[in-house]
Amino acid sequence: xxxxxxxxxxxxRSVRGWLVGCGIAVVLMVLLAVVAAAGTDARxxxxxxxxxLPRASDGTPVLDGFTFLQQPLAGDGTLTVRVASLTGxxxxxxxxxEPVPTEREEATPEPWAKAGLIIKDGTTPGSPYAxxxxxxxxxxxxxxxxxxxxxxxxxxxxxxxVRRGGTVTAYASTDGAAWTTVGSAPxxxxxxxxxxxxxxxxxxxxxxxVGGTSVVGGGAIATGTFDNLTGPGGDWTMVDVxxxxxxxxxxxTSTRTGDTFVLRGGxxxxxxxxxxxxxLEQTLSGGFLALTVLxxxxxxxxxxxxxxxxxxxxxxxxxxxxxxxAAKSVVLGGVTFAVGLVAATAxxxxxxxxxxxxxxxxxxxTQVRIVVGTAALIAVATVLALAIGTxxxxxxxxxxxxxxLITLPxxxxxxxxxxxxxxxxxLRITPAAAFAVQQTVPEWxxxxxxxxxxxGFFPLPAWxxxxxxxxxxxxxxxxxxxxxxxxxx
Numbered sequence: 001x002x003x004x005x006x007x008x009x010x011x012x013r014s015v016r017g018w019l020v021g022c023g024i025a026v027v028l029m030v031l032l033a034v035v036a037a038a039g040t041d042a043r044x045x046x047x048x049x050x051x052x053l054p055r056a057s058d059g060t061p062v063l064d065g066f067t068f069l070q071q072p073l074a075g076d077g078t079l080t081v082r083v084a085s086l087t088g089x090x091x092x093x094x095x096x097x098e099p100v101p102t103e104r105e106e107a108t109p110e111p112w113a114k115a116g117l118i119i120k121d122g123t124t125p126g127s128p129y130a131x132x133x134x135x136x137x138x139x140x141x142x143x144x145x146x147x148x149x150x151x152x153x154x155x156x157x158x159x160x161x162v163r164r165g166g167t168v169t170a171y172a173s174t175d176g177a178a179w180t181t182v183g184s185a186p187x188x189x190x191x192x193x194x195x196x197x198x199x200x201x202x203x204x205x206x207x208x209x210v211g212g213t214s215v216v217g218g219g220a221i222a223t224g225t226f227d228n229l230t231g232p233g234g235d236w237t238m239v240d241v242x243x244x245x246x247x248x249x250x251x252x253t254s255t256r257t258g259d260t261f262v263l264r265g266g267x268x269x270x271x272x273x274x275x276x277x278x279x280l281e282q283t284l285s286g287g288f289l290a291l292t293v294l295x296x297x298x299x300x301x302x303x304x305x306x307x308x309x310x311x312x313x314x315x316x317x318x319x320x321x322x323x324x325x326a327a328k329s330v331v332l333g334g335v336t337f338a339v340g341l342v343a344a345t346a347x348x349x350x351x352x353x354x355x356x357x358x359x360x361x362x363x364x365x366t367q368v369r370i371v372v373g374t375a376a377l378i379a380v381a382t383v384l385a386l387a388i389g390t391x392x393x394x395x396x397x398x399x400x401x402x403x404x405l406i407t408l409p410x411x412x413x414x415x416x417x418x419x420x421x422x423x424x425x426x427l428r429i430t431p432a433a434a435f436a437v438q439q440t441v442p443e444w445x446x447x448x449x450x451x452x453x454x455x456g457f458f459p460l461p462a463w464x465x466x467x468x469x470x471x472x473x474x475x476x477x478x479x480x481x482x483x484x485x486x487x488x489x
Contacts, residue, residue: 005327009335015304021297022335025290025378026343032286033347037354053272054126054242059361061274062146064125065242065267066199067252068118073163073194077232079117080160081196082176083134084225084260086115090203091219091250109136112448113200114269115224116140117161119168119192125242130185131197131269132159132170136222141446142170144185146271149446152182158228165189176228193239194231198224198252198263201270204448219266221250226261242267273449274360274441279456280367281438283351284374288410288435290343291378294336295402298385301332303395322481325390329383329477336382340375362440373437373462380466380473381406384431387476391483405472406431416454423452424459431472433458436465 013019053061088109116133130144132152140152140159156172160179166189170182200222238254252265348371362370384406389398409432413423427433436458443451451457458465 005330009331018297018300021293022339025293025339026346028293029284029286029290029343029347030350032289033283033351034354036282036285037351054124054245055361056126056146056271057128058145058147059363060147061272061360062126063201063242063268063270063272064127064146065240065246065249066114066197066269067254067263067265067267068120068123068193068195068197068239068241069236069254069261069263070120070123070193070195070239071231071234071236073119073192073232075189076164077194078160078162078230079119079194079232080158080228080230081117081226082158082228083115084157084227085223086113086134086136086198086225087223088113088136088200089221089223091221109222110200110203110220110448111135111137112268112270112446113198113220113222114141115198115222115226115263116159116196117194118197119161119163119187119194121188121190121192123193123239123241125245128187129269130161130168130170130187132161132172132182133197134159136200138446140172140182142182142185143269143446144168144187146269147444148185149444150183153180156180161194163187163192163194195236196224196226196229196261196263197269198222198265199267199269200265201268201448202266219250221264221266223262223264226263227259229259229261236261238263240265270447271444272360273444273447274456278355279360280348280352280362280440281370281456283348283355284344284370284438286347287340287344287374287378287438288407290340291381292403292407294339294378294382295385295406296399298332298336298382299389299395299398299402301328302386302389303393303398322484325387325477325481325484328386332386333379333383337375337379340378341371343378344371344374360441366440369462370438370440373466377434377437377466377469380469381431381434384469384473384476387473387480390480391476410435413453414456420450420452420454423454427453427465428459429468431469433460433465434469436460437462 054064056062086109113136114133116131118129118131120129121127128145132142134157135141139154140156142150142152152172156174158173158176160171162169166186167184168187169184171179172182173179200220202219240252243249249266255262385402388401392398409426409430412418413427418426439458439462441456443457
């Protein structure tokens with residue numbers, strides 16, 4: 001088998017055009033990285049977002065703005081409140097004549113509008129926190145450090161936070177007497193800011209149509225009414241967290257009538273969704289071009305021998321035709337994996353150097369995963385092309401089949417040519433599902449976003465999408481092996 005692999009490698013190296021094709025694949029991927037990086041809005045969150053968003057402790061860009069009625073909490077303590085109501089107001093988007101958004105109409109609160117209790121390590125945006133809240137449509141939630149979200153009772157309105165050492169525990173109740181534990185969250189010891197808050201994300205509607213996407217909407221204001229508030233003791237002070245960094249955000253207000261507090265304001269406490277901002281995988285957007293070029297080589301690696309009649313000599317020297325197919329697969333997979341690894345690494349380095357560090361963050365392991373995953377995607381797809389070429393024995397038909405199976409579904413889905421639901425299924429069942437290995441931005445359940453391929457989100461996880469491609473390749477190789485045994489050369 002080793003000698004057979006060596007012979008097939010010699011065949012590949014002897015055709016200058018195939019080596020040139022490998023070089024073209026690398027060049028195309030790097031060029032697309034340059035174009036993608038140079039044309040990307042360098043601000044996380046897309047057009048209109050400010051250049052520097054606060055970051056959570058793990059580097060995730062976050063939104064951290066809310067109306068906060070707080071008092072210091074030096075050590076252990078308990079806060080309790082009843083959220084009597086949570087309402088919302090939609091805003092007319094700002095214009096040059098009206099730079100501050102104005103109220104448009106009364107509306108139900110946004111699904112992720114929030115009103116409740118929070119303990120936060122100061123009022124600097126991005127600092128750690130733990131909060132229990134009533135939401136517009138998602139019941140009671142315990143959220144902490146922006147990325148963690150835990151569901152509680154759907155109909156509770158009484159909330160409680162208990163801090164003991166480095167742990168904050170959240171409770172909820174429907175009557176203020178019987179309490180249900182929502183969950184616990186770690187929070188550093190030391191003096192914190194503690195109290196009640198209100199926040200709401202803007203109203204947004206995502207639409208996908210033939211050839212593009214759109215995001216329409218405007219700002220929003222939430223109003224939370226609280227009573228039965230008890231805290232560690234001391235004077236309550238209102239802070240409009242993050243207001244200095246959001247000039248278009250309506251000013252937060254706080255009023256008190258007896259034991260009833262009313263907080264009103266905008267802003268949000270959540271990770272940035274990343275759907276419309278720059279993402280690291282955009283530097284690898286040339287992967288589908290490199291894959292297409294190398295897949296053509298995969299087809300030619302076998303169909304050229306059929307066209308020139310050389311396959312008879314090959315089978316005469318090695319009667320086990322399946323071994324020949326296996327050797328070709330090993331050589332082609334190994335070569336294209338190496339080419340893909342070089343291309344993806346170069347594209348990532350070049351794209352990152354041009355774009356800078358303002359994209360959605362990806363740790364070292366994630367970067368390794370998308371680079372190695374892209375190389376593996378290209379290699380397995382090229383072996384799939386080899387199998388299809390073996391089945392059809394005609395270059396043009398095999399290349400067309402590869403394009404229809406892999407490249408075309410990816411382009412139609414990512415470019416929003418297909419409806420969102422159709423694109424979702426296409427990227428579940430076709431080999432193009434493997435492009436999920438390039439996704440770096442997580443889907444946050446506590447953030448409303450159109451999690452569709454047009455916005456850079458795949459329906460399957462990275463391993464799941466790659467498994468779909470591997471299944472197609474294994475099936476094609478099995479069919480090719482069966483046909484090789486039965487057909488004449």
